[in-house]
Amino acid sequence: MDTPAGNGKMKVRLRSFSNSLPMSLLKARESVMQRFRSSLRLFNITEQQWRVLRALSSVESIEVTVLAKATFLLAPSLSRILKDLEERHLVIKTPVAKDLRRSLVSVTPDGLKLIDAVAPHSERIYSEITQAFGEEKMKLLQDLLKELETDINKLPAIVHDAADRQMPEFSQTTAGLPRGRPRKS
Amino acid sequence: MDTPAGNGKMKVRLRSFSNSLPMSLLKARESVMQRFRSSLRLFNITEQQWRVLRALSSVESIEVTVLAKATFLLAPSLSRILKDLEERHLVIKTPVAKDLRRSLVSVTPDGLKLIDAVAPHSERIYSEITQAFGEEKMKLLQDLLKELETDINKLPAIVHDAADRQMPEFSQTTAGLPRGRPRKS
């Protein structure tokens, strides 16, 4: 029965939880990252810091905003990471004369040394995973992931109408606070 | 030339960064989650809180450790989340008389109401994504992700040097085994 008698609304049955796409993606990524994390830990760098160093290794210098897109990090996170890496003398920031709001980031010789030390571990782990999974399947997976991303980004933006916002049936204690920094108002 | 003259060591060339498997998985998951986040934000619940509520919605009660595995959350995160959800009267924790270390978690009527309010949004978004991507490709992707996870978990544990000690393996065969220290039998 799809429609309970005498009631227009019905409870939506949630799909099996552990088989959901977000969970599958999360678990797959975690499987992969666990192989890398133990190596990165040897060098006292986090996954995100390694992303930054890797991105820097292929360019002479790069603007912070461009670096954020390349590493898929949000600006505040990247700001903190760069501050930390600069204190460790792994990167250096240079202001841009043409636009004093911007700054260029470069890797230092110390940073390059670290990259060269980590890279063999990283590549070895990547090769192991590729070999275990199979190169063709790896390419197929990558293509599918890219298609998924493309297809989703083609979807129209979600608009919440007044009906969606209609949820006053939750008490204040139940409602909770919005995410992130609380609004000043 | 693969080998620089007069030097046994060589720099390992890092693969293209934005095409790496971890980055592909991360970007794909972010594309998916962005569709969900705006809805969850309407109800002031985070993705992780929603994972917990969803897991609770299918059981009468569940132990914290089992819930952690089901939601793929680490114990400290889950501990904080449950504390928050309990303060919002969405879940309730009950100590287990037989073993005072453990506690059972259940969703409250308020929590159920919230779940029933969120579920239609969640399912609608999931359907949109499935339709845009295609059901067959979705299944293929899920199968590949599962295979990847399985293959990686079959790989031998990483051993770096004699220096770094292998952390004690967390017990994964908890499904039907007794809690606490394993019985000798």
Added chain:
DNA sequence: TATTTATACATAACATGTTCATGATTTTCC
């Protein structure tokens, strides 16, 4: 039974994700 060891859960501490807000510029527009 007393001691030791393992487990369940919580807490601490720090890095990052996420959102909002601010300061310093640069750009746009009047």
Added chain:
DNA sequence: GGAAAATCATGAACATGTTATGTATAAATA
């Protein structure tokens, strides 16, 4: 030229990821 708006980078505040540690309890063992 000057006010308003947009942009870049950072900071604030809270939730979560991650590792280490602590506390209470149960199980194993001497």
